[in-house]
Amino acid sequence: MSTVSPVKGTPLPTPLPWPGLLALSAAAFTAVMTELLPAGLLSVMAPAFGVSEARVGFLVTGYAAASFLAAIPLTAVLRGLPRRPVLIGTLLGLACADALVAVSSSYALTFMARLLAGAMGGTLWAMLVGYAARMVPAGRRGRAIAIVLAGITLALALGVPAGTALAGALGWRTAFGALAGLAVLLALFARWSVPGFPGEPPYARLPLIRVAARRGIRPVLSVTLFLLLGHQVMYTYVAPFAAHMGFAHTGLLLAVFGSATVVGIWITGVLIDRHLRTTLLAALSSLAAVLVVLGLSAGAPAVLIGAVAVWGVAFGGAPTLIQTALVDASGPADADVATSLQTTVYNAGIAAGSLAGGLALDGMGPGALPWTALPLVAVSLAVAIVGRRYAFPAVRPSGPAVESPGRSGPAARTVRPGVMR
Structure with a gap:
């Protein structure tokens, strides 16, 4: 069955899968918030751990280093698994890391939590864009990726200032606790809104x-x-x-x-x-x-x-x-x-x-x-x-259009824009 224009008989553009794309964009938002929030809270976090502001700044450095080191190996290990469970798992990993920071009174434990957050963030960044690309026709791929990466911009422009303000009003632990709760809610939303694509079978893994x-x-x-x-x-x-x-x-x-x-x-x-x-x-x-x-x-x-x-x-x-x-x-x-x-x-x-x-x-x-x-x-x-x-x-390149969720290998098929098979 084809979806065609009643005027010219030409295929209509396939609607963007907004709930799924917004879930991925919110995941990007959450990762950036988790990474950068300590940078705005140096002066209030340092006394809680009895360390200098520079050492609190290392919590951002540790996140970036873990993301740098973990992105390639974790992606290689996880690429054969179904995509949606991996996405949900990384979000829950971020939630655990933020919750640990919220309750920790030890700088060493907090630093370890930040390393966990960085590893989860590196894995998340490695899959968000590819996930969005698999959800839409090739001709709308750029717009879908723009929607997902808008989460970065919103985190920088609005999220980090809002998180810093929340920390000023209710305490920095509350800010991290709220971020952990957001990640859990987002994992639940992703379970409903994001399609479940398969991982790569062994014979297809380059x-x-x-x-x-x-x-x-x-x-x-x-x-x-x-x-x-x-x-x-x-x-x-x-x-x-x-x-x-x-x-x-x-x-x-x-x-x-x-x-x-x-x-x-x-x-x-x-x-x-x-x-x-x-x-x-x-x-x-x-x-x-x-x-x-x-x-x-x-x-x-x-x-x-x-x-x-x-x-x-x-x-x-x-x-x-x-x-x-x-x-x-x-x-x-x-x-x-x-x-x-x-x-x-x-x-x-x-x-x-x-x-x-x-x-x-x-x-x-x-x-x-x-x-x-x-x-x-x-x-x-x-x-x-x-x-x-x-x-x-x-x-x-026009390339394949939309990948059918849940299938891979020779039996997998693509769905062209405006055509349902």
Whole structure:
């Protein structure tokens, strides 16, 4: 039975599976909240454990390190299991980790809980994009991924400030307890709303090295790495750079950036399925231009605010564009493995970019930050330009449409948009 237009007899677009996509987006939101919430609570968590604020900051570092180290091996171990139980298990793992932090009076136990959270977060990030890609027709894949990754933007723009405010009103333990409860509720919602796809049977599992060797994968990972390097050089040290520009309100600047990322991901959602390459090149070019402007505009607060707004719009959509290109290059069936590679590269970019920015700040002062970041972003732009054939083609592959839940192997089938079989 075909779903066709009563006017022209052409297939109507398949509706997006909103409940399932929103569940995945909420999972992304929860993971980012779990990762970053301690950063806003350094001064109130430190006395509870009798440690310095710097050691509380290591709770964020520990999460990132565990995510970095666990994404690839855990994805490899779990790729044969049905997808929905793995998703629910990672959410419950996050809930346990957040609950442990909420009740722990030991810094060592809290740090171990953060390592568990990081391992769960790395596993979750490796599967979210691939899950979304398997739920929709190929022609709507970009929009579905944009919806899922909007959870990151909402966590940065709204979630972390709201969690910090809740901690200020009711205590930081309450904030972590609420986050644990949210993860449990989300696991229940995912059980109802997310389709149950099978894992990969042994004969269908490509070794990780063969997935990484596909022609389009390495350019996408290179763009990811150099973009995050350049971004983190500036973002990690935005406070001293704002002071260098004569602007003392770092919180307002971050609010401008966060709000602009919402606009960026909305624009990306509109354009990505038809104009992925053009939109990505525009975003990377805008980031490079922003860095030039910031490097040439010392002592101009108005320029700083405008540049940060453009930066937010450009960066807000970039992760969605890159992840969609990665799924196009790997295919939805191998997207979990490819995304585990990207998760590792992403966290490496964050760590190395922060280190590079710190070295530039200490050695040359805040005015050197844009010029340190610029060549890194320029490399990402250059790779995206030359990767036209395999990684970022002008015309995206149409590929299989929607995978039927619960089946795999030779008997698995795909459902074309507008056609029910």
